[in-house]
Amino acid sequence: MNSVLSVQNLSIEYSARRGRVQAIRNVSFDVQRGEALALIGESGSGKTTLGLGVVQLLPASAQITQGAITYRRDHNGAGAIEIDVLGLRGNGLREFRWKECAMVFQSALNALNPVLRIADQFADTAKAHGYLHGNALRERARHLLTLVRLDPERVWKSFPHELSGGMRQRVLIALSLLLEPQLLILDEPTTALDILTQRNIMDVLKELRGKLDFSLMFISHDLSLAAELADRVATVYAGKVVEVGDVKTIFKSPAHPYSIGLILAVPTITGTHENLSSIPGSPPDLIDLPSGCKFHPRCPLADHRCTRDEPELEDVSPGHRVACWNWRSAK
Amino acid sequence: MANALIALDHVTRTFQVKRQTIKAVDDLSLAINAGEIVCLVGESGCGKTTTGKMIAGVLPVSSGEILFRGEEISNLRGDAHKKFRLGVQMIHQDPYASLNPVRTVFDTIAAPLRHHHYTQTETATRKRVRELLELVDLTPPDDLLDKYPHQLSGGQRQRVSIARALTVNPAFIVADEAVSMVDVSIRISLLNTLSKLKTAMGLSVLFITHDLALAKYFAWEGRIGVMYLGRLVEIAPSRQLVEHPQHPYTQVLLSAIPEANPDVTRKKSRIELRSMDVPSLMRLPSGCAFHPRCPQFIGEICERVRPELTQANGARVACHLVEEKVTRGA
Helix, strand or coil: CCEEEEEEEEEEEEEECCEEEEEEEEEEEEEECCCEEEEECCCCCCHHHHHHHHCCCCCCCEEEEEEEEEEEEECCCCCEEEEEHHHCCHHHHHHHECCCEEEECCCHHHCCCCCCCHHHHHHHHHHHCCCCCHHHHHHHHHHHHHHCCCCHHHHHCCCHHHCCHHHHHHHHHHHHCCCCCCEEEEECCCCCCCHHHHHHHHHHHHHHHHHCCCEEEEEECCHHHHHHHCCEEEEEECCEEEEEEEHHHHHHCCCCHHHHHHHHCCCCCCCCCCCCCCCCCCCCCCCCCCCCCCCHHHCCCCCHHHHHCCCCCEEEECCEEECCCCHHHHC | CCCCCEEEEEEEEEEEECCEEEEEEEEEEEEECCCCEEEEECCCCCCHHHHHHHHCCCCCCCEEEEEECCEEHHHCCHHHHHHHHHHEEEECCCCCCCCCCCCCHHHHHHHHHHHCCCCCCHHHHHHHHHHHHHHCCCCCHHHCCCCCHHHCCHHHHHHHHHHHHHCCCCCEEEEECCCCCCCHHHHHHHHHHHHHHHHHHCCEEEEEECCHHHHHHHCCCCEEEEEECCEEEEEEEHHHHHHCCCCHHHHHHHHHCCCCCHHHHHHCCCCCCCCCCCCCHHHCCCCCCCCCCCCCCCCHHHHHCCCCCEEECCEEECCHHHHHHHHHHC
């Protein structure tokens, strides 16, 4: 199997005053080498927790209750070394982060150290990981900055506050690629940016994928971002992947009532407006989840079985999996 | 313009930033009729929110006039002023911040009813609150009356703020990014509620958003205005604006928006900007503020002369190129 990351039966809970928040429930998925996988879901669906879980940066209140995360490092095509991510501690974990798997966080605009020039942000990262220094580092950083369509001359000596939101986001993307990670995780990479800036970030990401060799996992509530960038899409609802498939299948013949509803709920510029409709109800409380299929209170196809048993992912067609008892009538 | 419910006449709003004066809204003229929907779209800092606040009377204009039913709002006093303040209501972006957390839904909606004597007795207040909740599709109302904001979902909260805005029978609603903080899956139903109210109560709505697709959906029968760095650059009936945009900025925006359809979005033809740098309001480019980025820049006139909104094929567009085409065509 040629996946760079496999997540198996992962469950993550947070302890809160009101009870246990079941943010991720028994989730399994793979990121194939070289592909871009989009995790799509609404706020509170657990998708950010999933990203943080992979880089082991969960807050102290979170607990991984079950599952495994396996990362496969490619050795110049000569086989892969498997790393058990959840077993990593200390130095091993430090080496895994950024060198193998880097993450660009959602609050990207605040992720740079405000008192360091961009040059020093690169130097800091390189030093902490025993990577290049001096001129070699400078060359590598400039190369990356050019790849994200920034003018290295202008940016190199700037402080973060001197750059616009879109420029900071691109600096972060360049910085995340500094140690040549094989997997890049982006959490809401275009949220809170203006339309033209979003377009620019999307174009940069597309270009980077063509020029560098890495896999991409991005997390977003924005369906159009997935339509634009992803090879495969996984829909997340109430802490569970409810459907996964290649991007065309998910958008053209989605099988899960939630994916169908989500696609119908987003107006587009070119589309007609007649068929649009919202999903009734609202996303569930992760502390007090409904019984059976977590989508059943909002689902047009829900029957008695849905209120009782939770469906697991099953094959619809090769590569297209859905967790729904009634997907045959949904299509 | 005389019959417009709200009319802006050469309205400018300036702010002092670092001992410098910036124009957040610059020379904006716009008339909105009773029962009309107008969407203002644009990127952050384009002045759309400032425009909404001035119309709602919460921010005074620096120069120019805003007329409500033909009367200048800053001259209104006493009863006339009250009529204006009640007649124009705002729905804010953040339903988590705009509701008082220690008031129940009933208290939130009952307060303005009692204060402005729309209802005289407690029974009448209860009845009216129920009606309003049903109007905004919060049914059955009895389930919600005694709930506090933290017990409601984002969508329900936003419906409560709409119901609250309706307590005083407004004629005009300013909705500033009113659905952008609500879950994607329920935005459309919220917009449908607003559309329904517009039809049922003859409301005018100024809908402010950064999302052109949403604007097109909501203002299907209305107009969309596009703002750039404080100026209105194009305003047209919604479908026309989306299908035949005339201002280069509108064209760029439309070509940049990704679509939730992989075939369409990956084949979409893109218009490249000449520059990705967004000019600061503190150092606005001369002439047309869009000229340093404009893909259809035609030369000196764009750098020197600020284009005014002119009639062009049923729209109003502020662009020298469009102006030239219209003159040549005529």
